[in-house]
Amino acid sequence: MRDRRHSLLNAAITATATAAAALTLVPTANAAPGGAAEAPESAPVASAHEAVPAPGGGEQIDVIRQGAPAWNAWRGRHPGVRPDLSGADLRDLDLVAVDLRGADLREAGLLSADLAGADLTGASLPDATLAGADLTHAVLTGADLRGARLTEAELSGARLAQADLAGADLTRAQAGSADLTGADLTGANLSGANLNRADLTGAELKGALLTDTDLNCRGHHVCEVP
Template sequence: MANMEHVMALQEGLMAWNRWRASNPQVRPDFRGSDLGGMDLSGVRLQGANLMGAVLRGSILYGADLGRSKLVSADLSSAKLCGADLSEAKFEGADLSGADLSGAKLVAAELKGADLRYLSISGADLSEANLAGADLTASDLRGAVMRGADLRGAKLVGSDLSGADLSGSKLVRSKLKGANLSEARLTDADLSGADLSGADLSGANLAGADLSRANLGSSNLEGAVLEGARRMQVGF
């Protein structure tokens, strides 16, 4: 259960909480299972906090510091996390559907199996993040940095990844049917067994990518760079 002292300190307001945090830098804030839904927590310092199973539905967390926090199974649906620092945070099984993480920092974050449907995460940094099996259906990932990210088995059906940097990422058996990957950087990405049917890959850079067993039926490859793409099959 949550530490009620921590919950009450947070409810006193942002300035009071940040003062308390500065005075107790070694204490790990504990908000397990707490209902913090709808609160304005913009700029709050919650780095390393335990928010497992917490409800943050619709909360405003612009520019918040949640680095290394534990958000396993938390409800962050429709939350506003623009510009937040979520580096190395753990989101396994969390609900982030409809949330806005535009410009957020999620370097090395754990998002395995998370619900990220209809998410706005344009311009965010997801380098080295673990998104294996995550559901990103119809999400906005325009211009996102996802270098070296693990997206094995992820659902990206109908998502907008135009201009995104996915170089060196793992997209093995990922579902990208109808996705917009125009002008995306996919150099040395592993797309083996991926479903890219109907995807827009116009102007994408696929140099050195592994496209073995990938389904590219009806995809748009106009202007795409395919130099050194591995095991491309005739007819794609």
Template sequence: MPNQEHVTLLRKGTQAWNAWRSKHPALKPELRGSIIRTSLKSVDLSSADLSDANFNNTELSGANLSSADLSRAKLARANLSGANLSSANLATANLSGANLSGANLSGANLSGANLSGANLSGANLSDANLSVTILSGANLSDANLTGANLCATHALDTNFQKAIFTQTHINNWKINDATNFGEVICASCYVHNHLLECYSDSRKLALGGFNQLFREVA
């Protein structure tokens, strides 16, 4: 159960909430299972317990959600552009149709999350866990996936144009002819836990060769 005082304060908006947090920096907000519809642009929810919370359609651009527990949270169509979600737990969260453009998701746990149709263009997903994640129809153009785990990821009709795949872990993922790998960057990647060199110099791997490599491990 959430702390009702915390829920009431958060519903007052970013200014009131951030002022309270600055006075209580060591206190962990307890907002588990709460339903929030307030505009929370640039709100500080770092390290908060937001598991099972409902933020569908909520304005959270520029929010600090680093190290927050958002497991099973509902964030469909939420605006998280430019948000800090580094090291956050988003396991099995629903982020379908969400705007995560330019967001920092480095080291985040997105295992089993639904990101279908989400906008992750320019997002930092380095070292993120995307295993069994649904990315179908999502836009990951210019995203940084360095060191990310993409094992058993669903990436049908996904746009990876100019994304960085260096050191990613790939195994048994679901892709199709509409999955776009145009101009991707990949010096090496792990396929079935074996490191493969994609190219030996600074040149980008030719599109056809990269498509062939990735489709062979699908």
């Protein structure tokens, strides 16, 4: 019995040694020239802070058509991107308090859009259509509105300081209490516009049409109120 146990133990030891030797002879997929195994390459992992490419102009238009909350969230994710909405058809959209600072809106169609309280500081809007748009208390400081169509637009309380409105059509626009200090209104059409209590200090009105305009404004020699 003892001899049988001894034989079984020797056989087990021999089998174990043989298996170990076999393992040492199996080459690894990433073996180095000297025989030492290299650690397997790990798959690249995307960083949580990796920049996501900003959508192009067409995609930006799709986002803004979802409304101000979706657009403002998009701007928060792309703070360094200047929005390109040039030529976009954005008529009748509800864009209350939308963030369009510095946006390119050349020749954009904003007919009857609700832009009350919107921030358009430094926006580019030459030849844009804003007829009938609601811009109550909107911020358009330094905006480029050359040749823009603002017929019957609501601009009450809007901030248009240093805005370029040369050649703009403001026929029957409601701009009561608007801030137009330093604005360029050269050649603008203000026929029938309401400028009641608007501040035109330092504004340029050379060649502007003022037929039937409510000039109960202040800060300019054309104003009926000094």
